[in-house]
Amino acid sequence: MKLTREGDSHEIDAEVISRDSSTIRVRIGGREVIAEFSPNADGGGILALGGQRYQIFGARRKESIFVSVGPASFEFRPAEAAARRRARGLAAAEITAPMPGKVLKVLVRDGDLVEAGQALVVIEAMKMETTLAAESAALVKHVRVEEGQTVDHGAVLIELSPPPPASSGRESAPRDS
Numbered sequence: 001m002k003l004t005r006e007g008d009s010h011e012i013d014a015e016v017i018s019r020d021s022s023t024i025r026v027r028i029g030g031r032e033v034i035a036e037f038s039p040n041a042d043g044g045g046i047l048a049l050g051g052q053r054y055q056i057f058g059a060r061r062k063e064s065i066f067v068s069v070g071p072a073s074f075e076f077r078p079a080e081a082a083a084r085r086r087a088r089g090l091a092a093a094e095i096t097a098p099m100p101g102k103v104l105k106v107l108v109r110d111g112d113l114v115e116a117g118q119a120l121v122v123i124e125a126m127k128m129e130t131t132l133a134a135e136s137a138a139l140v141k142h143v144r145v146e147e148g149q150t151v152d153h154g155a156v157l158i159e160l161s162p163p164p165p166a167s168s169g170r171e172s173a174p175r176d177s
Contacts, residue, residue: 003028006073014076021152041126043099043153058153060098092135095158097151101125106147112140113163121145121157137163 003014017025017032025034039045044057047069058067065076105122108114114134122131138160145157 001076001078004075004077006075039100039153041100045153060096063092093160094156095120095132095134095160097123097153097155097157098130098132099123099125100153101130101151103145103147103149103151103157104129106143106145108140108143108158110140110142114138114140114160123151123157132157134160139163 001014001016002011004011012029013027014029015027017027019025022036022038023034024037025032027033033049036048037045038048042057043059044055047054047056054069056067056069058065060066063078067074067076101123102125103121104124106120107122108118108120114120114137116134116136118134119131120134120140122129124130139162141159141161143158145151145155151157
């Protein structure tokens with residue numbers, strides 16, 4: 001990923017090294033940082049770093065993730081390798097949870113071919129349902145969640161890969177409920 005601060009065109013390399021339910025390890029510009037993160041229901045949370053606590057908020061828009069920390073705002077964008085994947089016909093390699101919630105329906109299986117705009121998974125947060133769809137034609141590489149599972153903001157729900165060059169005749173079918 002590339003990190004830029006709002007109003008500054010200078011890009012810094014950023015890479016998530018590891019992440020679990022409360023700790024995140026990141027390499028930013030060659031420096032490794034470990035922080036504790038406590039999410040809240042609105043997509044933000046509290047980040048504890050170097051003895052300081054920061055209220056943060058994050059939002060995903062297309063290929064970018066925007067993060068506000070107090071008065072500062074940052075944008076995370078895919079690095080060049082991700083741009084090459086998109087050039088081969090894949091808009092997004094992962095479908096992630098835009099907020100913490102519960103998986104209500106998984107509408108695809110591993111190996112399914114999906115079209116742009118096709119519904120993939122339905123999650124519920126704060127009594128509202130959100131349907132997440134494919135941004136481009138793709139092959140479902142791996143479904144990482146099950147119906148009824150609780151997920152955190154940013155959790156990877158489904159992994160996608162570029163569709164094969166020629167249709168193999170395998171198409172996705174709606175799952176029985």
